[in-house]
Amino acid sequence: MKRIIKKVAVLGSGIMGSRIACHFANIGVPVLLLDIAPQELAPEEAQRGLTLDHPAVKNRIVNSALQTAIGSNPAPLYRKADAKYITTGNFDDNLKDIASCDWVIEVVVENLKIKQSLYEKVEHYRKPGTPITSNTSGIPIHLMAAGRSEDFRKHFCGTHFFNPPRYLKLLEIIPTPETDKSVIDFLLHYGDLYLGKTTVLAKDTPAFIANRIGIFGIMDTFSQMQKLGLNIDEVDQITGPVTGRPKSATFRTLDVVGLDTLAKVAQGLYQTGEQDEARELFQLPAYVQQMLEKNWLGDKTGQGFYKKTKNAQGETEILTLDLNSLEYAPKQKVKFASLEPLKTQDNLKLRLKALYNADDKAAAFFKATSHGLFSYISHRIPEISDELYRIDDAMRAGFGWEIGPFELWDALGVAETIKAMEAEERKPAAWVYDFLAAGNTSFYKTNQGTRLYYDIPSKTYQNIPGTESFIILDNFRETNVVWKNAGATLFDIGDGILNLEFHTKMNTLGSEIIQGLNKAIEIGEKDFRGLVVGNDAPNFSAGANLALVYMYALDQDYDELNIMIRQFQNTMMRMRYSAIPVVAAPHGLALGGGCELSLHADKIQAAAETYIGLVEFGVGLIPGGGGTKEMTLRTADSFEEGDPEFNSLRNTFTTIAMAKVSTSAEEAFDLGFMRRGDAITINNNRLLAEAKLAAIELAEAGYVQPVPRKDIKVLGRGALGMFISGVYAMYEGSYISEHDQKIARKLAYVMSGGDLSAPTLVSEQYLLDLEREAFLSLTGERKTLERIKSILTSGKPLRN
Numbered sequence: 001m002k003r004i005i006k007k008v009a010v011l012g013s014g015i016m017g018s019r020i021a022c023h024f025a026n027i028g029v030p031v032l033l034l035d036i037a038p039q040e041l042a043p044e045e046a047q048r049g050l051t052l053d054h055p056a057v058k059n060r061i062v063n064s065a066l067q068t069a070i071g072s073n074p075a076p077l078y079r080k081a082d083a084k085y086i087t088t089g090n091f092d093d094n095l096k097d098i099a100s101c102d103w104v105i106e107v108v109v110e111n112l113k114i115k116q117s118l119y120e121k122v123e124h125y126r127k128p129g130t131p132i133t134s135n136t137s138g139i140p141i142h143l144m145a146a147g148r149s150e151d152f153r154k155h156f157c158g159t160h161f162f163n164p165p166r167y168l169k170l171l172e173i174i175p176t177p178e179t180d181k182s183v184i185d186f187l188l189h190y191g192d193l194y195l196g197k198t199t200v201l202a203k204d205t206p207a208f209i210a211n212r213i214g215i216f217g218i219m220d221t222f223s224q225m226q227k228l229g230l231n232i233d234e235v236d237q238i239t240g241p242v243t244g245r246p247k248s249a250t251f252r253t254l255d256v257v258g259l260d261t262l263a264k265v266a267q268g269l270y271q272t273g274e275q276d277e278a279r280e281l282f283q284l285p286a287y288v289q290q291m292l293e294k295n296w297l298g299d300k301t302g303q304g305f306y307k308k309t310k311n312a313q314g315e316t317e318i319l320t321l322d323l324n325s326l327e328y329a330p331k332q333k334v335k336f337a338s339l340e341p342l343k344t345q346d347n348l349k350l351r352l353k354a355l356y357n358a359d360d361k362a363a364a365f366f367k368a369t370s371h372g373l374f375s376y377i378s379h380r381i382p383e384i385s386d387e388l389y390r391i392d393d394a395m396r397a398g399f400g401w402e403i404g405p406f407e408l409w410d411a412l413g414v415a416e417t418i419k420a421m422e423a424e425e426r427k428p429a430a431w432v433y434d435f436l437a438a439g440n441t442s443f444y445k446t447n448q449g450t451r452l453y454y455d456i457p458s459k460t461y462q463n464i465p466g467t468e469s470f471i472i473l474d475n476f477r478e479t480n481v482v483w484k485n486a487g488a489t490l491f492d493i494g495d496g497i498l499n500l501e502f503h504t505k506m507n508t509l510g511s512e513i514i515q516g517l518n519k520a521i522e523i524g525e526k527d528f529r530g531l532v533v534g535n536d537a538p539n540f541s542a543g544a545n546l547a548l549v550y551m552y553a554l555d556q557d558y559d560e561l562n563i564m565i566r567q568f569q570n571t572m573m574r575m576r577y578s579a580i581p582v583v584a585a586p587h588g589l590a591l592g593g594g595c596e597l598s599l600h601a602d603k604i605q606a607a608a609e610t611y612i613g614l615v616e617f618g619v620g621l622i623p624g625g626g627g628t629k630e631m632t633l634r635t636a637d638s639f640e641e642g643d644p645e646f647n648s649l650r651n652t653f654t655t656i657a658m659a660k661v662s663t664s665a666e667e668a669f670d671l672g673f674m675r676r677g678d679a680i681t682i683n684n685n686r687l688l689a690e691a692k693l694a695a696i697e698l699a700e701a702g703y704v705q706p707v708p709r710k711d712i713k714v715l716g717r718g719a720l721g722m723f724i725s726g727v728y729a730m731y732e733g734s735y736i737s738e739h740d741q742k743i744a745r746k747l748a749y750v751m752s753g754g755d756l757s758a759p760t761l762v763s764e765q766y767l768l769d770l771e772r773e774a775f776l777s778l779t780g781e782r783k784t785l786e787r788i789k790s791i792l793t794s795g796k797p798l799r800n
Helices: 015-026 043-047 060-070 080-085 091-100 112-125 150-154 181-193 210-228 232-238 251-257 259-272 286-293 340-344 348-356 361-379 388-399 405-412 414-423 430-437 511-527 546-554 558-576 593-599 627-637 647-657 665-671 684-700 717-732 738-751 764-779 782-794
Strands: 008-011 031-035 086-090 103-106 132-134 156-161 170-175 198-201 306-310 316-322 327-330 444-447 450-455 460-463 481-484 488-492 497-502 530-533 582-584 588-591 603-607 610-613 679-681 712-714 760-762
Touching (some): 008 015, 008 091, 015 031, 015 060, 015 080, 015 086, 015 156, 031 060, 080 086, 086 091, 091 112, 103 112, 112 132, 150 156, 156 181, 170 181, 181 198, 198 388, 210 232, 210 259, 210 361, 210 388, 232 251, 232 316, 251 259, 251 306, 259 286, 340 348, 348 405, 361 414, 388 405, 388 450, 405 414, 414 430, 488 511, 497 511, 497 684, 511 530, 530 684, 546 558, 546 782, 558 593, 582 684, 588 593, 593 610, 603 610, 603 665, 610 665, 627 647, 627 712, 627 764, 647 717, 647 738, 679 684, 717 738, 738 764
Parallel strands (some): 008 031, 008 103, 031 086, 103 132, 170 198, 497 530, 530 582, 582 603, 588 610, 603 679
Antiparallel strands (some): 156 170, 306 316, 450 460, 481 488, 712 760
């Protein structure tokens, strides 16, 4: 049966329901969001003389929940305007309207009787053949549909979104024995292609896959830290980015999620875990019990493992809980001998191997928790999944791990770890011994650019289903490298298309990447038909190499600085006016130079979660790699006759001067960083593949090398006077500093085309020269150098 989702019903508007509704709105799907009608009037409603039958009263709960979601941070919508796709209602009046919906998602309170009662009503109105799914995270799926019709049961399963649904990529699909296979296949495909999810088929077992493994890891962390005498700050240092986990690590994550949520899942696993060899581990430690009693649940109650407060000077201070005394003390800086040398090692797998082989408390903790994890996951097959890759997919997408547990085991060495595991009485399952006895050494391997996983039942390596639609650059490293240097690698990704990957720190743009871009164009024009600029890293590019700018400016070596900026500009123009199409594939941060690079591509194929912007103003500069020129050019192309206020130019000026960064690829269109012809990929896993397809389409459409523009209309003194007056007014009103005023005047000068007496047509090179001159002059400012130094010292990317 061909299914088209034209409209979705979400039943329940709590934290999950409202945000699931918002994510469907993100992709333009109309949503009917329903919840219960209030049983009594609010005081203000009574004062207004309203009754329980009044529509404003009946929809109060759902409307309030939706507005709270829209205003929350992180934002559940790509753009707030997308809330127009959501229609609200209540179960009394609007449940009948689900007849017009193509998918019904239930997200009400975690109570089996309440869910079953709602399903009974749903069955009166639901269109036969429509998928009906539950977002439960704890109730067995098969129990919910008991007593319903055959059609209901065939089309029913669990769809477990992780919170927040926009950002966490995991969607677990949990069928019952009666769920029709076509429904399962459809939901796996739809979640991947349209909702941007890593869809993982899970079995109807307690906590499914990600929470089962994740909660085990947390409970084992509690146990091991107690054995080794580690505190919260120390554990979060070890279980953060250094080991490929999120910055929030263990305890900050628990504060965000809520200690009550952890307790509920852990207690459920203990109660249902008669066959789980690690059952006793799921009993809550005494300090967790005490925290629950004190209502120290984390962010939702204002304190948990961490507490934000003000010190005597009125400054914000983070306090950490001492688990022995249950008293808070100032957060401590942590240093472990084993972790210090790893800060300069960018390769995660080498970093993990080095930590495993080190000899201090951090290494001992890492070894112990890794051994426990390896043993536990090996025993969960086939209980929670028949395939090991699904466990890795679930942990990467649901818990934000850079590599999954079986991938971690591969990195540390399967055979090498087993003796230590045995010594700790944490032996793996029997199938692991059979796996090694057959001469296998890793759970994954690559063959001719395709990644294979070890299939336990057949004892063979198989293709990972669905990944044929992905381009994973690691799979090409052994066979398809065309050229490389210290900062970039050029791959042949097939069908006549090249891919240039950056691998500097935060993918900042320096001389190696400039060399790589020029080499990619040179090789591409000779032997290929298109180029994609993209990578598999967390971010596309955090901007240009500010350290180099700072060094030259501090030494007042303006000749070298001029050469560097000119080279950057020339490379952008070389890319823009090459004989082959160039597609940029930004994702994550695409700031400063990363944004400028994207602006000069023939097409941008951006991930939905792309935060793109020209942020140079924040360090006292203007975009100097062609960004100011390109935004001025684009604005000139949009000029309308009879606009004496120069509104479009003013808007572009404001975007640059305020260092605006899009909060999504959708918003990048609004800010002018993306334009008609550019496109968005909802699932980041598909980004490079779709960028490659875009390059092929441009080539096959008869791509012709463009000609540099000489017809850019600049407005001269008329616009310059407007800008200078506005900037001066901002300065006089104390909204900006004297230094900000100076930067803004430089930006205005470039965007106006200089001090021209009348509107004039100029070339791109004319604007590039003005841009470079302004950039260089600003690097001589003391305030600019101070700002650059501050950014470099912080180690954080420049953002607005």
